[in-house]
Amino acid sequence: MAETAVSIDRSVALGTWVVIPVFNEAVVIARVVRELREVFPNVVCVDDGSGDGSWEAVRAATPHALRHLVNRGQGAALQTGTAYALRRGAERIAHFDADGQHRVEDLARMVRCVADGDCDIALGDRFGGDVTRVPAGRRLLLRCAVAFHRVASGIALNDVHNGLRVLSRPAAERIELTADRMAHASEIIDLIARSGLRVRQVPVTIDYTDYSRAKGQHWTGGFRIMFHYLVGRALG
Amino acid sequence: MTAFQIFLIAALAAVGVTLVALALRGAIGRVAALLWLAVVSAGIVFAVAPNLTTVIARAIGISRGTDLLLYLLVLVVLYGFLAIYLKLRRVRRELTLLVRELAIREASAGRGEPRGEVEPRGEVEPRGDREPGGGRTP
Numbered sequence: 001m002a003e004t005a006v007s008i009d010r011s012v013a014l015g016t017w018v019v020i021p022v023f024n025e026a027v028v029i030a031r032v033v034r035e036l037r038e039v040f041p042n043v044v045c046v047d048d049g050s051g052d053g054s055w056e057a058v059r060a061a062t063p064h065a066l067r068h069l070v071n072r073g074q075g076a077a078l079q080t081g082t083a084y085a086l087r088r089g090a091e092r093i094a095h096f097d098a099d100g101q102h103r104v105e106d107l108a109r110m111v112r113c114v115a116d117g118d119c120d121i122a123l124g125d126r127f128g129g130d131v132t133r134v135p136a137g138r139r140l141l142l143r144c145a146v147a148f149h150r151v152a153s154g155i156a157l158n159d160v161h162n163g164l165r166v167l168s169r170p171a172a173e174r175i176e177l178t179a180d181r182m183a184h185a186s187e188i189i190d191l192i193a194r195s196g197l198r199v200r201q202v203p204v205t206i207d208y209t210d211y212s213r214a215k216g217q218h219w220t221g222g223f224r225i226m227f228h229y230l231v232g233r234a235l236g
Numbered sequence: 237m238t239a240f241q242i243f244l245i246a247a248l249a250a251v252g253v254t255l256v257a258l259a260l261r262g263a264i265g266r267v268a269a270l271l272w273l274a275v276v277s278a279g280i281v282f283a284v285a286p287n288l289t290t291v292i293a294r295a296i297g298i299s300r301g302t303d304l305l306l307y308l309l310v311l312v313v314l315y316g317f318l319a320i321y322l323k324l325r326r327v328r329r330e331l332t333l334l335v336r337e338l339a340i341r342e343a344s345a346g347r348g349e350p351r352g353e354v355e356p357r358g359e360v361e362p363r364g365d366r367e368p369g370g371g372r373t374p
Contacts, residue, residue: 046339066339072332080336084343180332235325 006039008108012115015091016166017042017064018107019081021074025098026053028211032100033061039104040094040111044085046077064088075184079177086172091115093172097163101212106204110166119200120171121192123157124164128203135208141219148226149186152233155193157201161185161217161225164204171197182221183228190233237284244283252276 018040022029029045036043045058049071059065066084068077082093092114096102102124110122126134127142134142145160165188167175174195179187192199206212217225252273259269282289282305289301298304 064343066343068335068339070331070335072335076332076336080339083336084340087340087344178329180328235322 006105006108008039008111009115012111013040014042015115016040016094016111017044017081017085017088017090017092018094018096019044019046019078019085020096020098021046021048021077021081022050022054022058022098023048023071023074023077024050024052024054025215026050026057028100029054029098030057030061032096032098033058035104036096036107037062039108042085042090044081045098046081046084048072048074048077073181073184075177075182075187076180078184082172082177086169090172091169093167093169095163095165095167097212099209099212099215101206101208102164103205103207106202107164107166110164110202110204113200113202114166114168118198120168120197121199122166122202123159123199124162124204125157125159125201126162126204126206127158128201129205133205133208135213137219138208138216141217141222145186145222149189152229153186153190153193155189157189157199159201160189162204162206171195179228179232181228182217182225183232186225186229187232241283241286245280248276248279248283252280 018036020029020033020036020043022045025032033043033045042064043062044064044066045062047055047058047065047067049068055065055067064084066080068080072080078095085093092111094107094111096107106124110124113119113122127139131139142159142161146157149160150156163185174197175188175191177184177187255264255269255272255276258264259266286301289304291301293299293301293304296304298307
C-alpha cells in the first residue's frame, strides 16, 4: 500500500479515532489495522462476537480492542466504538471497514475535510471517481439504494451504503445509531438529513477483492436492510 | 353433552384454576387475572351452550357463531404478534446497550482505569415497566 502518499498533520491524526467493526475477519484484520495505525495511531476495533480468532488478532493489533460478548450487528458495533472513543476524548470519529476495501489515503483526505472545518461529516463516495471499478451488479444495487433514499430521507447523495465516514465530535455526539444491524447505514442518512449538519461527499476508491465481495451484501440483503430500516422508522 | 364439550370445559377450568393460583401468589396482576378469568369463563359458557355464539353472531350481522369466533381469533392473534414483536425489539435494544457497556468497561478496566469513571450519557434510560426501587429483586 502507498502509505508514503499519506500526509496528515500529526495532531489531526491523533485526534481522529478510527472505529472498525469486526465480525469474523481474522484473515485480514491484522493487516488492515497495521496499515491504518501507521497514519492514525488511535484505532478502535469492536469484535462483534466473532468465532474465528478475530478477537485474538484484534487484541494483538491495537490497544483499543473491544468485544461484544454477543453478536449485535455492525451498527451496534460502530456505536460501541464511537461511544468508547468519545469517552476517551476523540475530536473526530472515523468509520472504516475491516475487510480491507478502504484506502488509508482516502480516509486521510476525508479527515482533513472535517478537521479544516469544511464540513461536519465526510462520506465516502465510490461513484465520485472511476465508476468502472465498481462491479456492475453492485452499481445497480447501490443506485437503487440511492434512489430509495432520495425519496425516503429527502437527501440526495451519490453513495448511501459506503462504510467510510468521518464525523466531527459534535456530529458523532448527535448521531446515535440505534439500528443494530446493516440498516444503520440508512439510519445515519436520515439522522444526517434531519440534523442539518454539513455533509461533504469525498470520492474514494473501493478495492473490491474476492474476499470483500464474498463478505459483502447479496442483493437480497438490500431488501432485508430496507425492511429493517422501514420498520425502525415506523416504530421509532 | 358430548365428550369434546366435557374435555373443553375441563381444560378451561384447569386454566382458570391456574390463573387463580398465579394471582394469589402474586405472579400475575389481579386485573390481568380477572380479565383472563372473564375470557375463560366465556369459553366455558360457550362450551356448554354452543348455540349462544350463533345468537350473538346473528345479532351483529354474522351468520355463524364459528365465524364470529374466527374473526375474533384473527384480531387477538394479530395483536398478540405485534405486542410480542414490540417487546422483543425493546429487549434487543436493551441487550445491545448492555453488551455495549460491558465492552467499554472491559476495555477501560484492562488499562487499570477506575471503573465507572465515565457517566453513561443517559443511554440507559429508565423504563416504565421497571420494578420500583431500581429494578432490584426484593
